[in-house]
Amino acid sequence: MLLAGRGSLADGLGRGWSLSAYEGFLHDPAFADSLLFSLKIATLSTTVSAALALAVVGAVSASRRGRAALETAARATLAVPHLLAASAFGLLLSGAGLVSRLTHAVGWTDGPADFPVLVADPVPSAVLLTYVWKEAPFITIMLLAAYTPAVRDLESAVRTLGAGRLRRLRHVTLPLLAPALTEACLLDFAFTFAAYEAPALLGATVPRALPVEAVELYRSVELDDRPAALALAVVIGMVIALVALAAATISRRLLRARTGS
Amino acid sequence: MRRALRKAVFAVLTLWIAAPLLPLLIWAFAGRWVYPALVPQEFSLRAWGQAAAPQQQVIAATGTSLALALTTALTATALGALAARGLVLYRPPAAGLVRLLLLAPVLVPPFALAVGVQEVFVRAGLSDHPTGVALVHLVPALPYTVLVMIGGFATYDLRMEQTARTLGASRTAVLRHVTLPALSPALLAAATLAFLVSWSEYLMTVLVGGGVVTTLPLLLFATAAGSGNQALTAVLGTLTVAPPVLLFGVGAALLRRNRAVWADPDHDPSPSFATPEIER
Numbered sequence: 001m002l003l004a005g006r007g008s009l010a011d012g013l014g015r016g017w018s019l020s021a022y023e024g025f026l027h028d029p030a031f032a033d034s035l036l037f038s039l040k041i042a043t044l045s046t047t048v049s050a051a052l053a054l055a056v057v058g059a060v061s062a063s064r065r066g067r068a069a070l071e072t073a074a075r076a077t078l079a080v081p082h083l084l085a086a087s088a089f090g091l092l093l094s095g096a097g098l099v100s101r102l103t104h105a106v107g108w109t110d111g112p113a114d115f116p117v118l119v120a121d122p123v124p125s126a127v128l129l130t131y132v133w134k135e136a137p138f139i140t141i142m143l144l145a146a147y148t149p150a151v152r153d154l155e156s157a158v159r160t161l162g163a164g165r166l167r168r169l170r171h172v173t174l175p176l177l178a179p180a181l182t183e184a185c186l187l188d189f190a191f192t193f194a195a196y197e198a199p200a201l202l203g204a205t206v207p208r209a210l211p212v213e214a215v216e217l218y219r220s221v222e223l224d225d226r227p228a229a230l231a232l233a234v235v236i237g238m239v240i241a242l243v244a245l246a247a248a249t250i251s252r253r254l255l256r257a258r259t260g261s
Numbered sequence: 262m263r264r265a266l267r268k269a270v271f272a273v274l275t276l277w278i279a280a281p282l283l284p285l286l287i288w289a290f291a292g293r294w295v296y297p298a299l300v301p302q303e304f305s306l307r308a309w310g311q312a313a314a315p316q317q318q319v320i321a322a323t324g325t326s327l328a329l330a331l332t333t334a335l336t337a338t339a340l341g342a343l344a345a346r347g348l349v350l351y352r353p354p355a356a357g358l359v360r361l362l363l364l365a366p367v368l369v370p371p372f373a374l375a376v377g378v379q380e381v382f383v384r385a386g387l388s389d390h391p392t393g394v395a396l397v398h399l400v401p402a403l404p405y406t407v408l409v410m411i412g413g414f415a416t417y418d419l420r421m422e423q424t425a426r427t428l429g430a431s432r433t434a435v436l437r438h439v440t441l442p443a444l445s446p447a448l449l450a451a452a453t454l455a456f457l458v459s460w461s462e463y464l465m466t467v468l469v470g471g472g473v474v475t476t477l478p479l480l481l482f483a484t485a486a487g488s489g490n491q492a493l494t495a496v497l498g499t500l501t502v503a504p505p506v507l508l509f510g511v512g513a514a515l516l517r518r519n520r521a522v523w524a525d526p527d528h529d530p531s532p533s534f535a536t537p538e539i540e541r
Contacts (some may be wrong), residue, residue, distance in 0.1 A: 015387075035278040050468060056274070059270055060267065060270060060271075063267070066267060066271075066522070069271065069364060072276075072513070073274060073278055073511070074452065075276070075509060076278070076506065077278055078509075079457060079458065079505040079506050079508070079509040080282075080502055080505065080506070081457075081461030081478065081502070081505065082286075082461065082503070083461065083463050083478050083481060083482060084461075084481065084498050084501050084502050085281060085367075086287075086485075087482075087485040087494055087498050088281035088282060088284065088285045090485060091284040091285060091288055091491060091492075091494070092280060092281050092283075092284050096296040096300075097284065097445075098283065098287075100296075100297075101296060101297050101298065101299050102299065104296075104297040105299055107299065109295075112296060112298070130281075133277070133281060170481050184370075187367060187368075190367070190368045193370075194370030194371060194372065194373075195371075196371070196372065196463070196464045197463050197482065200482075201482070201485055201486055201487070205460075211372050211464075212371065214271075214372050214463070215372060218376060218468070220480060229376070230376060230488075232371070232372075233370060233372050233373035233376055233377075236370045236372065236373060237369065237370055237373050239366055240370065241368075244368055258283060
């Protein structure tokens with residue numbers, strides 16, 4: 001990381017010091033687009049995955065068998081490589097993919113061109129679906145690990161005191177699961193923000209996700225592109241560092257709120 | 262009513278998990294599958310034959326992937342176990358900081374890691390070489406093994422080792438008959454995670470391997486991105502997904518058996534598979 005930072009501050013041959021790679025970004029509208037695009041992908045996929053995981057954990061955690069089944073299913077999905085998930089979603093969602101064939105069979109669409117563009121579209125629907133498919137189980141597992149018998153005891157204690165389902169969720173379950181949720185969301189954001197495979201396979205050429213842009217620049221034969229690629233690596237790292245800092249602040253607050261009350 | 266609801270939830274979940282894997286399996290055995298048919302017009306094993314042809318490098322790449330993943334699993338688990346042992350049992354000063362540093366690589370973007378490391382590797386002659394790739398796979402694998410092994414050592418009692426030693430057991434005997442059996446569930450889980458991390462790695466392998474080291478994910482990406490050969494993509498995909506899922510199944514079964522012997526499940530803080538993931 002440090003070496004990449006050094007390289008980003010040099011000219012094309014890796015000598016001397018210069019900020020030109022970073023200045024280039026300020027004048028390049030494509031950079032802002034890529035940054036926004038990657039932020040959008042990471043934020044949306046993390047939020048949707050977290051909501052889905054919370055809902056599923058909340059729905060089935062009451063029964064022991066349900067939890068075991070959920071854990072098995074989530075672990076099985078975790079074992080699937082991201083690259084594979086991305087290729088599989090390509091086969092599923094492309095114009096002539098299985099879903100498109102299904103909608104044709106039912107009579108909703110007339111042909112591949114009539115099917116909504118999900119793959120290689122500026123709106124990264126296929127990328128998001130892939131990430132939600134992979135990350136929701138990840139967050140689910142982190143939540144289940146935090147959903148200890150102690151949490152369940154507290155829940156039933158509050159229940160005997162007359163709290164309804166929603167109030168239990170709001171005042172007991174959520175606050176107790178919040179640290180695990182924060183941590184899972186941070187890992188998820190860091191991963192989806194920096195990952196290359198899914199946006200490279202399923203994303204559009206414009207706008208490109210930051211990691212895809214960085215890899216393209218790194219492989220380019222132009223000497224000037226190299227510091228730019230390394231500078232992008234630094235930008236990606238900085239965004240993740242900022243998010244990690246925010247997450248650390250949130251979890252410290254959560255801890256203080258719990259011990260303070 | 263509630264049972265019906267629960268069943269419906271599970272049906273939706275199963276469908277959600279199976280949806281992307283279904284076309285993969287069908288395509289792998291499809292000979293001809295022209296739009297808009299829902300099932301292939303012809304089934305065949307042609308794509309499998311194609312994958313077995315030497316010029317496709319699939320068999321060689323599978324071997325490379327396996328070797329890399331096994332090396333990473335062994336090394337990362339051993340190092341992770343040592344690090345966790347030091348952190349948990351001997352409580353060095355600033356253990357929290359050391360722990361944080363050990364876990365930090367999870368957050369480092371793979372691209373930054375690969376290009377940074379590349380500078381060093383080129384000088385050391387490790388780039389474009391399997392050793393370099395194995396080393397770089399170790400970086401994202403280590404946090405997971407450390408984390409799992411910290412969980413494993415949390416319930417480990419050092420006095421068991423001391424007892425065995427006072428009873429006259431040699432160091433190797435203690436390791437073989439006390440330490441390793443007691444830690445086997447955590448060791449197994451750590452090794453599985455490290456294997457998965459290495460097995461699924463794409464970007465860092467490409468950048469550090471420089472096109473010389475070809476693994477299964479590299480072939481899968483190239484076929485999925487450029488060839489339009491969906492049957493071959495599906496075959497490569499099936500080859501890529503089978504080992505992790507098998508490993509997961511075997512690992513879970515072994516873990517269940519081991520746990521019954523070694524730990525009271527209610528007091529086990531459940532290191533193992535419950536801790537993070539993978540293959541980022």
